[in-house]
Amino acid sequence: MRDPVVLLFGTLLVRQVLGEHGMAHFSDKDKNKGKDYCIFFNSQWARLPQDLNKASRLQIHDLTGSVLCSSSEVPEGGFTNRVPMVLRGNCTFYEKVRLAQINGAKGLLIVSKEKLTPPAGNKTQYEEIDIPVALLSYSDMLDISKTFGKGGQVAMYAPNEPVLDYNMVIIFLMAVGTVAVGSYWAGSRDINKRYMKHKRDDGAEKQEEETVDVTPIMICVFVVMCCSMLVLLYYFYDQLVYVIIGIFCLAASIGLYSCLCPLVRRIPFGKCRIPENSLPYCHKRPQVRMLLLSVFCVSVSVVWGVFRNEDQWAWMLQDALGIAFCLYMLKTIRLPTFKACTLLLVVLFVYDVFFVFITPRFTKSGESIMVEVAAGPSNSSTHEKLPMVLKVPRLNSSPLALCDRPFSLLGFGDILVPGLLVAYCHRFDIVMHSSQVYFVACTIAYGIGLLITFVALAMMQTGQPALLYLVPCTLLTSLAVALWRRELHMFWTGSGFVKDVPQPPVALAPINCTQTPEQPSEEALSNPELQHAAVSNQTEDPPPLQEAAPPKDAGSPSE
Incomplete structure (x- = not known):
């Protein structure tokens, strides 16, 4: 099959209707080590800063054992100034982010085992919510738990990507x-x-x-x-x-x-x-x-x-x-x-x-x-x-x-x-x-x-x-x-264009001449210089490639 093109030039930020790629920077409490993970967010919920230094570092609340689809799943004390991390579940994105926001969360990370799709909602819901909500892959969540445990911090940001890559x-x-x-x-x-067929060996x-x-x-x-x-x-x-x-x-x-x-x-x-x-x-x-x-x-x-x-x-x-x-x-x-x-x-x-x-x-x-x-x-x-x-x-x-x-x-x-x-x-x-x-x-x-x-x-x-x-x-x-x-x-x-290519000269014998081109005349046999010239003509190299035109009935340049 013929594969596409530049179709998939991964160097460009392919934006979907409501979604953009961003980064979630996780670090430990002492900020000694940090690591970026890819997230997919909807800027209509809330925009993210372009610079990591301008992003707020907030405590993660690991709630990956829950889908946060009902108020009964909200822990005591809520999510004050924290970012809950929950599984996707069957409820809508709006239900999740609304529960998180009214319980004091400053953001929401939704872990998905499927393809990352932009969290969507209607215009009224967008106006009601003012905290960022983003999707994180399940494999990244496992790595985060292994690397930073339960007490990590996160800062979400959306850096500008160069339009073209070198x-x-x-x-x-x-x-x-x-x-x-x-x-x-x-x-x-x-x-x-x-x-050049005659030169093959x-x-x-x-x-x-x-x-x-x-x-x-x-x-x-x-x-x-x-x-x-x-x-x-x-x-x-x-x-x-x-x-x-x-x-x-x-x-x-x-x-x-x-x-x-x-x-x-x-x-x-x-x-x-x-x-x-x-x-x-x-x-x-x-x-x-x-x-x-x-x-x-x-x-x-x-x-x-x-x-x-x-x-x-x-x-x-x-x-x-x-x-x-x-x-x-x-x-x-x-x-x-x-x-x-x-x-x-x-x-x-x-x-x-x-x-x-x-x-x-x-x-x-x-x-x-x-x-x-x-x-x-x-x-x-x-x-x-x-x-x-x-x-x-x-x-x-x-x-x-x-x-x-x-x-x-x-x-x-x-x-x-x-x-x-x-x-x-x-x-x-x-x-x-x-x-x-x-x-x-x-x-x-x-x-x-x-x-x-x-x-x-x-x-x-x-x-x-x-x-x-x-x-x-x-x-x-x-x-x-x-x-x-x-x-x-x-x-x-x-086809046909080869007819205009100059043909190599062809030696024609006289009509009533009994002497063939291969037989030198008696004068040539008796004269050493003419004899040498005749031999030279017979052993002469073939005409160069540009003069050796193909026959007139040649069909095309590829035949």
């Missing part, structure tokens, strides 16, 4: 760099495959992987599979997430092998082959260096699979495997015409917008299916995340990083889909000798589209489908370049 720069560089390198590699490899291992030309039928099947897999993940996330993780490990190891293979072939060691055997892969007797490379790539994927939830360093391994996978896909999958590029990008454009903006109308929670699947459902028992993203941890020091948003994410689909168009542009440049104008323009357009996505995300404060901005930028830019160069028909169909 890790967006790293995400941007990784995405644009992967598209540029993968597309350039795909175009160069395709041309080398067409014109070292048997089957020296040959490159086969490419796959995408047809309209394949595009339709692919989109249907994407929709089906996304819906299945929405309903059966806990069962299918491990399937996706396994597929990623396999695909990432293949991609890493493909990327490192050209480098390993330059190593002068390990060229000997393994002995005869009947093993599934080794019966072809691969070189030792290739076999060791295979073991290394599989080992890297296995290490990531085992330690994938180690937030300190596993993200770097995931990004490396993800980039290798994207490079492999860009040089393996090939769009033969601009018509196919347009069809693929437009269909996925509609797919992205539909599952982000339209599906909230049909879900019970009001969340889009795309966001819910990419972030991992809140009710998931596995707490696993889909790996088909590039991720970079937050680089700012905002304490709101604790609120389950420690990473910025970018889905592979937002690299691969526009990247296939950029790769087509590079192949077209090479065949038309256009000094890479299509390739450079489309790569720049991709970078601009990604920047527009970041800006839209910052301004709208909600998840955005990146293809909403990437598809128009890349498609319209490449179309404008084709119009400017008056090559739209050739660029659109992917």
Whole structure:
């Protein structure tokens, strides 16, 4: 499936209708040690200060054995100048906070085992209540009890979060760099495959992987599979997430092998082959260096699979495997015409917008299916995340990083889909000798589209489908370049433009001449200098690549 975008850029504060993330700073009586915990509060009940130093430190009253839904659960003496901490229960938030306020509480912490949702009420209730009320996760409550016991203090505050995080720069560089390198590699490899077949050696291992030309039928099947897999993940996330993780490990190891293979072939060691055997892969007797490379790539994927939830360093391994996978896909999958590029990008454009903006109308929670699947459902028992993203941890020091948003994410689909168009542009440049104008323009357009996505995300404060901005930028830019160069028909169909490429000179023999081009004349045989010239002409190197045009009936730059 194609994972979303920047959809889930965890660096931004995604505000819901009535809820905001804040912090609850717990400390002991002596204030020697303190720790922040994420809370979810409603600013319409009461606003919180932005600075911890301006927040009131109040005594916690641990009442987590009660839900505080009736006055009988209020202890003797009430909650004077304290903050009760109670379980969620079945009564409304208003009933809880009203009981707490009339009994002298200065705030209320509600412990929830479910997803943190903003405590809501009507306008009259908001005007009646003037103490802050916030939700705290059950796991944080257990840690608080273990760390601070029954006599801790709490100060609730809501710090401002930076609109953008510096890790967006790293995400941007990784995405644009992967598209540029993968597309350039795909175009160069395709041309080398067409014109340099006679230079291949070292048997089957020296040959490159086969490419796959995408047809309209394949595009339709692919989109249907994407929709089906996304819906299945929405309903059966806990069962299918491990399937996706396994597929990623396999695909990432293949991609890493493909990327490192050209480098390993330059190593002068390990060229000997393994002995005869009947093993599934080794019966072809691969070189030792290739076999060791295979073991290394599989080992890297296995290490990531085992330690994938180690937030300190596993993200770097995931990004490396993800980039290798994207490079492999860009040089393996090939769009033969601009018509196919347009069809693929437009269909996925509609797919992205539909599952982000339209599906909230049909879900019970009001969340889009795309966001819910990419972030991992809140009710998931596995707490696993889909790996088909590039991720970079937050680089700012905002304490709101604790609120389950420690990473910025970018889905592979937002690299691969526009990247296939950029790769087509590079192949077209090479065949038309256009000094890479299509390739450079489309790569720049991709970078601009990604920047527009970041800006839209910052301004709208909600998840955005990146293809909403990437598809128009890349498609319209490449179309404008084709119009400017008056090559739209050739660029659109992917065929016919090779007819205008200069053909190499062809030597024709006279009509009634009995002498063939391979037979030198008697004068040449008798003259040593002419004889040497004839031999030189016969052993001359083939014409350079730019003059060796393909036959006129060649269908497209990708064939």
